Amino acid sequence: GAGVSQSPSNKVTEKGKDVELRCDPISGHTALYWYRQSLGQGLEFLIYFQGNSAPDKSGLPSDRFSAERTGGSVSTLTIQRTQQEDSAVYLCASSFEQGQTYGYTFGSGTRLTVV
Amino acid sequence: AQSVTQLDSQVPVFEEAPVELRCNYSSSVSVYLFWYVQYPNQGLQLLLKYLSGSTLVKGINGFEAEFNKSQTSFHLRKPSVHISDTAEYFCAVKPNNAGNMLTFGGGTRLMVKP
Numbered sequence: 756g757a758g759v760s761q762s763p764s765n766k767v768t769e770k771g772k773d774v775e776l777r778c779d780p781i782s783g784h785t786a787l788y789w790y791r792q793s794l795g796q797g798l799e800f801l802i803y804f805q806g807n808s809a810p811d812k813s814g815l816p817s818d819r820f821s822a823e824r825t826g827g828s829v830s831t832l833t834i835q836r837t838q839q840e841d842s843a844v845y846l847c848a849s850s851f852e853q854g855q856t857y858g859y860t861f862g863s864g865t866r867l868t869v870v
Numbered sequence: 871a872q873s874v875t876q877l878d879s880q881v882p883v884f885e886e887a888p889v890e891l892r893c894n895y896s897s898s899v900s901v902y903l904f905w906y907v908q909y910p911n912q913g914l915q916l917l918l919k920y921l922s923g924s925t926l927v928k929g930i931n932g933f934e935a936e937f938n939k940s941q942t943s944f945h946l947r948k949p950s951v952h953i954s955d956t957a958e959y960f961c962a963v964k965p966n967n968a969g970n971m972l973t974f975g976g977g978t979r980l981m982v983k984p
Binding site: 761788861863864 | 876904911913914916919972974975976
């Protein structure tokens with residue numbers, strides 16, 4: 756597609772429920788990143804994919820968080836048993852990798868509210 | 871490892887005044903540097919980047935930034951701001967020798983007042 760697409764744009768969920776956030780990167784972009792932006796905070800790195808593999812999962816805050824990427828394209832970030840502290844904007848970005856990164860293209864994010 | 875510090879969390883400024891948003895970084899290796907802008911309820915958009923060459927980099931919307939290696943800084947400037955520049959601005963770095971991940975600063979909220 757023309758840009759990075761994220762869905763849903765807004766999600767309100769009850770505490771304890773599971774949620775899935777979707778990211779559709781730019782066609783041909785091999786690298787995909789998930790970041791979290793909490794209210795008044797900067798961007799917190801969650802996970803990075805190169806193709807379908809995730810060489811860096813260091814940012815996932817707990818084992819309730821997981822992510823996968825299939826076909827080298829769409830990625831899903833899953834949060835199990837959501838907690839109120841999970842409320843944030845979840846941003847996805849992609850980039851075309853050939854040994855160097857020259858900046859990402861970001862999606863508009865998914866605003867998650869846990870009530 | 872890299873780290874990025876944006877010293878000002880908020881910068882209020884009047885319309886048509888100049889502005890500087892500060893960014894300092896720490897890294898044991900040479901880095902590429904970026905500024906992103908986030909308008910309300912939108913994703914991040916690349917403003918400008920420094921990869922090599924001239925240390926003065928010009929970006930979109932009249933912004934520019936200067937890379938100062940000795941001071942490990944990459945401050946963002948605009949000579950005359952508009953109301954429409956009100957947004958959150960993020961500085962980011964990436965090692966230029968390996969890896970793919972950008973490390974972001976905490977952001978600076980620019981508030982342009984009429």
